[in-house]
Amino acid sequence: MEKFTNWMEKHFVPVAMKIGSQKHLIAIRDAFISIMPITMAGAIAVLLNALVRDLPGKFGLDGITEAFSWLIGINGNIWWGTLAMLALVFSFAIGYQLAKAYDVTPLAGGLVSLSAFIIVTPQVATFTPEGFDAAVTGWGFLNWAYLDAKGLFTAMIVGFISTITFSKLMIKNITIKLPDEVPPAVSKAFASIIPGTIALYVVGAIAYVTTTYFGAGLGDLILKYVQMPFLSVSQSLASVLMLTVFVSIFWFFGLHGPNVLAPALDGIYKIALTENTNAYNASRSVKDLPHIWTRGSFDAFIWMGGSGATIGLIIAILIFSKRAEDRAVAKLSAPMGVFNINEPVIFGLPIVLNPIYLIPWIFVPAILATIAYGVTSIGLVPPVFLEVPWVMPPVIYAWMATGFSFPAALLALFNLVLSVVLWGIFVIVANKVEYKQN
Numbered sequence: 497m498e499k500f501t502n503w504m505e506k507h508f509v510p511v512a513m514k515i516g517s518q519k520h521l522i523a524i525r526d527a528f529i530s531i532m533p534i535t536m537a538g539a540i541a542v543l544l545n546a547l548v549r550d551l552p553g554k555f556g557l558d559g560i561t562e563a564f565s566w567l568i569g570i571n572g573n574i575w576w577g578t579l580a581m582l583a584l585v586f587s588f589a590i591g592y593q594l595a596k597a598y599d600v601t602p603l604a605g606g607l608v609s610l611s612a613f614i615i616v617t618p619q620v621a622t623f624t625p626e627g628f629d630a631a632v633t634g635w636g637f638l639n640w641a642y643l644d645a646k647g648l649f650t651a652m653i654v655g656f657i658s659t660i661t662f663s664k665l666m667i668k669n670i671t672i673k674l675p676d677e678v679p680p681a682v683s684k685a686f687a688s689i690i691p692g693t694i695a696l697y698v699v700g701a702i703a704y705v706t707t708t709y710f711g712a713g714l715g716d717l718i719l720k721y722v723q724m725p726f727l728s729v730s731q732s733l734a735s736v737l738m739l740t741v742f743v744s745i746f747w748f749f750g751l752h753g754p755n756v757l758a759p760a761l762d763g764i765y766k767i768a769l770t771e772n773t774n775a776y777n778a779s780r781s782v783k784d785l786p787h788i789w790t791r792g793s794f795d796a797f798i799w800m801g802g803s804g805a806t807i808g809l810i811i812a813i814l815i816f817s818k819r820a821e822d823r824a825v826a827k828l829s830a831p832m833g834v835f836n837i838n839e840p841v842i843f844g845l846p847i848v849l850n851p852i853y854l855i856p857w858i859f860v861p862a863i864l865a866t867i868a869y870g871v872t873s874i875g876l877v878p879p880v881f882l883e884v885p886w887v888m889p890p891v892i893y894a895w896m897a898t899g900f901s902f903p904a905a906l907l908a909l910f911n912l913v914l915s916v917v918l919w920g921i922f923v924i925v926a927n928k929v930e931y932k933q934n
Contacts, residue, residue, distance in 0.1 A: 523593040524652065525758035528766060530589045531582070535770065538578030539883035541571035542777050546882075546899045550780050579773055580640055583647030587613035590655035598663035604688040605659045612658035612699040613651050616714040617642050642715050645770035649723035650715040652763070657702070658695045665691035723767070730764045731788050733869050740798060740865045744858045747803050750848045754803065765791040772881035782878035782899065789869060792880040792897045795836070796904070797868035797911055798861050800890035802838025805860055807890055808915025809853075809923075810841060815916070816923045835887040856922045863918065864911045877904040 548564040561568070578585075588606040595605020617638055642650070665671075671687040678686075706714045729735055739760060743753030754761060769790035776785060801807025810833045813826040822845060829841040847853050871877055880897045888896065894908035895901065 519597040520594070520656070521759045523590065523597045524763055525755065526593045527586060527589040528758065528762035530593065531585050534578045534585050535582065535766075535883050536885065538575050538580075538582075539773060541574035541578070542773055543882050543884075543896065543899070545571045545777075551900055575777055579644060579770055579777075581643050582645055582770055583651045584610070584613065584643045586648055587651035587655055590652055591659040594655065594659040595663055598660070598667065600663045600666040601684055601688060604684070604692060605662060608662045608688075608692045608695050609651075609655040609659050611696055612654045613647075614638070615696060615700050616650065616654055616703040617647075618713045618715070644774055645767045646719060646723070647715060648763075648767050648770075649726075650718045653718055653722070654699055654714070658699050661698050662688075662691045662695040665694060670694075726764050727768055727787065730768065733866065733873075736789055736793075736865050736869055737862055740794070740861045741858055743799075743803055744861055747842060748848060748854060748857060750843075761791060761794070765789065765794075769880065769883060772879055773883070776881045776899065782881065782901075785879045785881055788873050788879050790880045792883060792893075793868065793872070794865075795884075795886060796880050796894035796897050797908055798864045799836070800893075800908065800912055800915065801833040802836050802842075803861070804838070804842075804847070804857050805864060805911070805915040805919075806838040806841050806847075807833045807836075808860070808912060809856075809919040811916045812919035812923045816920045816927070818927045822923075822926070834889050836890075837887070852926050853922060856919055860915055860918045864915060867911060867914075868907060871907055877901060877907050880904075 545568055549561050549568050552558070552560040588610040591609020591612075592602045592606035594609070596602040598605075619637060666687070670690055672689055674683045674686055703714050706712060706717055710717065712720075739757060743757060746753035746756050768787035769792055772785045772787050772790055776782065798805065801810065806829075810826045810830050813822050814830070817823050817826070825841060825844040829838070829844065832838070832840055842848060845853070847857055872879055878898045878901050880894075882897050882899060884893050884897045890912055891905050891908045895905035898904035
């Protein structure tokens with residue numbers, strides 16, 4: 497075990513640290529984090545409609561739905577300005593974070609990225625006006641189907657192209673320089689004109705080439721050849737297990753696993769979550785959700801109490817452990833563990849570089865993932881389709897994230913109990929083994 501740990505520290509940890517500090521990946525992570533107020537507001541709107549419109553409808557309580565018709569209408573407006581326009585919002589966020597990473601004007605970078613995304617969005621719509629039989633093709637429309645979660649990869653790629661072009665030109669000082677007497681705000685605005693214009697023309701030229709010579713918009717090509725393949729691969733059990741295991745491995749060496757892998761967790765699985773939310777909002781049925789596994793599925797059924805299902809470890813220590821120091825750490829960590837904050841137990845027990853807990857730290861989440869994925873894939877519980885605050889306690893999280901599904905809550909409770917049992921085996925082993933804390 498010591499040889500394995502030393503080899504991992506020498507070869508694996510440096511690579512992981514480079515990945516975790518890579519500025520482009522950090523920009524993607526921070527961009528998704530920065531739009532959380534938008535995604536959360538949209539998820540709350542859909543959640544409230546599920547509570548006052550869809551849940552009463554299952555029991556024939558139409559009076560409740562009628563009484564809250566005003567709230568349902570407000571929630572529809574909130575959804576339209578948040579999740580239905582998520583790619584539009586994200587296009588600004590990714591440009592802002594990338595420009596910040598390159599140490600140029602973040603606001604200008606965000607605006608350039610937003611404008612570039614609109615440039616590649618199709619402008620033509622075909623519709624049939626009232627009183628006419630033939631369809632009319634009109635120009636100047638923004639089709640919202642390109643602006644929700646389906647456009648996130650387009651926003652990301654176009655944001656990278658436009659913002660990096662803008663940032664590189666700013667760094668090389670290819671700008672309009674004004675006298676020092678000019679106010680700084682005016683100077684910054686003028687300095688961004690040439691880099692911003694060139695960046696937008698680059699994107700505009702790419703959009704023209706794809707439309708003219710490939711017969712499809714850039715967004716359509718990205719959706720077909722980039723986003724859909726990634727989403728398809730992400731829905732396999734192998735992909736879910738791989739991410740789950742790597743998060744545990746990163747944490748074992750003291751690296752924040754979800755942060756290191758945020759580009760995959762948020763860049764792929766959060767798109768799946770948003771598409772599930774929009775699908776439910778359109779059909780009001782969990783039977784038509786396009787994705788089995790989403791970002792919230794990890795938190796609902798695997799990372800209960802935090803990565804590694806540490807709430808199960810804390811309970812197991814309180815039940816089975818005879819080690820006074822471990823019980824003390826568990827008691828101090830329990831209040832925070834209920835709200836999925838597990839750094840106290842990870843670094844206090846510790847789990848980091850602790851050979852006794854390496855096996856359960858990797859395999860307990862993997863077992864929980866396999867069970868949850870299997871039960872969800874055969875339709876016994878609905879897929880997670882609502883974003884819930886990550887501090888929501890286990891079981892309740894799963895219940896809310898699936899639109900108040902009791903089978904989902906039971907699955908989360910089963911996994912929680914199973915995690916206690918599995919962790920308990922190794923807690924009992926730890927009672928008998930003397931080890932040096934790192």
